[in-house]
Amino acid sequence: MKTETASATLAGTSSGPRSTADETSRSGALPDSICVGAAADIPEGGRRIVAVGKISIGVFNVGGRWYALRNFCPHWGAELCRGRLTGTNAPAARTGEYNWGQVGTILRCPWHGWEFSLESGRAVFDERLKVRTYPVTLRDGELWIELRSKGGAQETE
Amino acid sequence: MTTTTTMNPSLTTAASIPTIDADVHVRWQADEDILPYLSATWHERWLRAPGGHTPAGLVVRPMYYDPDAAAYSAAMQGPGTVGAAAFPHPDVLARDWLEAHNLAAAVISCYDSPLIATYGDVDYPVEVARAVNRWITDRFLEADARLFGSITVATQHVEEAVREIHRAARHPRMVQVLLPAGARMPYGHAHFRPIFKAAAECGLAVAIVSGTEGMGTSNPPTPSGWPGTMAEMRVARTSVFTAHLTSLVTSGAFVDFPELTVLGMGTGVAWLPPYLWRFDKNWKALRSECPWLRELPSEVVGRHFRFGSGAITPVDPPGEFWRLLRSVSGSRLVIHASGAPRWDAQDPGSSFVLSSAPAALQAWIRSEGALAACPRMRIEQNQATLCGAGTSGSR
Ligand code: FES
Numbered sequence: 001m002k003t004e005t006a007s008a009t010l011a012g013t014s015s016g017p018r019s020t021a022d023e024t025s026r027s028g029a030l031p032d033s034i035c036v037g038a039a040a041d042i043p044e045g046g047r048r049i050v051a052v053g054k055i056s057i058g059v060f061n062v063g064g065r066w067y068a069l070r071n072f073c074p075h076w077g078a079e080l081c082r083g084r085l086t087g088t089n090a091p092a093a094r095t096g097e098y099n100w101g102q103v104g105t106i107l108r109c110p111w112h113g114w115e116f117s118l119e120s121g122r123a124v125f126d127e128r129l130k131v132r133t134y135p136v137t138l139r140d141g142e143l144w145i146e147l148r149s150k151g152g153a154q155e156t157e
Numbered sequence: 158m159t160t161t162t163t164m165n166p167s168l169t170t171a172a173s174i175p176t177i178d179a180d181v182h183v184r185w186q187a188d189e190d191i192l193p194y195l196s197a198t199w200h201e202r203w204l205r206a207p208g209g210h211t212p213a214g215l216v217v218r219p220m221y222y223d224p225d226a227a228a229y230s231a232a233m234q235g236p237g238t239v240g241a242a243a244f245p246h247p248d249v250l251a252r253d254w255l256e257a258h259n260l261a262a263a264v265i266s267c268y269d270s271p272l273i274a275t276y277g278d279v280d281y282p283v284e285v286a287r288a289v290n291r292w293i294t295d296r297f298l299e300a301d302a303r304l305f306g307s308i309t310v311a312t313q314h315v316e317e318a319v320r321e322i323h324r325a326a327r328h329p330r331m332v333q334v335l336l337p338a339g340a341r342m343p344y345g346h347a348h349f350r351p352i353f354k355a356a357a358e359c360g361l362a363v364a365i366v367s368g369t370e371g372m373g374t375s376n377p378p379t380p381s382g383w384p385g386t387m388a389e390m391r392v393a394r395t396s397v398f399t400a401h402l403t404s405l406v407t408s409g410a411f412v413d414f415p416e417l418t419v420l421g422m423g424t425g426v427a428w429l430p431p432y433l434w435r436f437d438k439n440w441k442a443l444r445s446e447c448p449w450l451r452e453l454p455s456e457v458v459g460r461h462f463r464f465g466s467g468a469i470t471p472v473d474p475p476g477e478f479w480r481l482l483r484s485v486s487g488s489r490l491v492i493h494a495s496g497a498p499r500w501d502a503q504d505p506g507s508s509f510v511l512s513s514a515p516a517a518l519q520a521w522i523r524s525e526g527a528l529a530a531c532p533r534m535r536i537e538q539n540q541a542t543l544c545g546a547g548t549s550g551s552r
Contacts, residue, residue: 088445099448112441
């Protein structure tokens with residue numbers, strides 16, 4: 001799988017992401033939302049990593065659904081969004097019981113393999129551990145990450 | 158860090174807490190003592206093998222020089238038994254150990270019987286296991302109600318082992334199944350699961366005993382191969398028990414048997430906390446391979462494993478030892494178990510663990526831990542009389 005990385009500046013340019021609040025971004029705070037480009041440029045199964053100020057966010061297209069997560073593993077700070085998308089065996093009540101699920105929406109950290117749900121950002125081994133997720137909206141064929149509101153995936157139109 | 162070496166105040170009150178010794182070794186006086194329990198087919202083999210118990214069949218055993226071997230046999234000749242390998246008679250055990258140290262009860266085992274699980278053949282160890290269990294029941298359990306027994310099994314034949322556990326457990330003071338640390342596979346393997354199931358069904362603990370690593374058909378005492386000296390082996394073989402522990406936890410033995418306790422005897426414990434740090438860390442990434450393991454491995458170990466105090470090395474200052482244990486799964490990992498009458502057995506008065514343990518842990522280490530691990534074991538708090546679990550004692 002190929003990961004695209006967009007070099008991002010807060011001020012909108014023709015090549016980098018455009019933001020909705022250029023004045024606040026100049027003062028160091030994050031804009032309300034940021035455009036990561038045309039939805040058509042990220043095929044199903046694809047992803048793009050964008051820098052937003054000092055942070056980095058990964059945007060994923062899984063089966064036509066869009067997800068955005070902080071590109072930072074809460075364990076040791078690896079670039080989580082460069083990890084492999086896979087499934088997992090759900091916690092089981094009995095030995096020998098394997099319930100393979102969440103196929104394609106489990107992100108495994110490339111460093112030590114912690115599993116995170118793309119949907120919720122939560123670690124599978126401990127739900128209290130969470131990576132920040134962001135809603136993704138589609139406006140006129142462009143993908144926007146909503147930086148202010150919390151939340152996970154959003155359907156395409 | 159400063160440490161104080163004042164008298165542990167808990168020791169003054171400890172005398173009122175009944176103390177159980179969870180590891181005391183017994184053995185027959187003469188090889189002929191076992192004959193009534195063995196079918197005639199095996200008499201010659203039993204008697205011709207030196208000591209009646211020499212591994213037969215496939216023998217793989219490096220001949221380590223043991224500089225103290227002569228000392229054990231000399232001690233065994235003398236009038237006392239402390240320093241010998243095992244107590245030969247219940248009266249001697251009572252006089253030299255229980256009464257000498259004001260012990261309320263002892264869990265006894267035939268110290269070298271787990272070795273039979275490392276024999277290359279099958280039928281003979283199956284018979285010997287049954288014989289040893291019947292002998293220990295008649296000779297010791299029936300003689301003294303303060304004694305609780307361990308069931309030897311031949312793991313080569315799992316069905317027979319299960320049958321023997323159910324048979325031997327008809328005696329209400331049989332409280333645990335004894336397995337040798339030296340084995341062909343880690344004990345979490347499906348091959349052994351029926352043995353653990355039988356133990357759980359009967360309310361028995363499972364004690365894994367160090368000392369057979371590398372013997373008979375078991376794997377070498379380290380995963381890197383054979384140590385060169387006794388000194389090297391005694392230290393390095395800890396990894397064998399570690400493998401069993403890890404295997405039992407990941408394979409979900411305690412998901413299958415939530416009441417089961419596994420005891421490590423002669424394994425030490427100070428190595429455990431750092432190992433669990435690593436186990437916990439890896440579980441976070443690899444839990445999908447054992448999805449039934451739904452909590453940190455250290456929590457499972459803290460609930461289901463107990464370690465005999467006998468092989469625990471004194472740490473200076475002792476507070477560091479207890480701090481280490483607390484760092485991972487509480488301090489309820491240790492129970493008093495001396496390994497008597499071995500030359501290095503610690504009676505309650507000289508035990509590093511008991512003399513350094515915090516007051517709040519004294520009752521746990523002295524008796525509550527063993528009672529919780531072996532649910533069949535009962536002691537009457539206010540008198541010296543002991544009784545077994547309420548099940549029928551018919552044999
Ligand atoms: S940095 Fe992500 S699992 Fe360690």
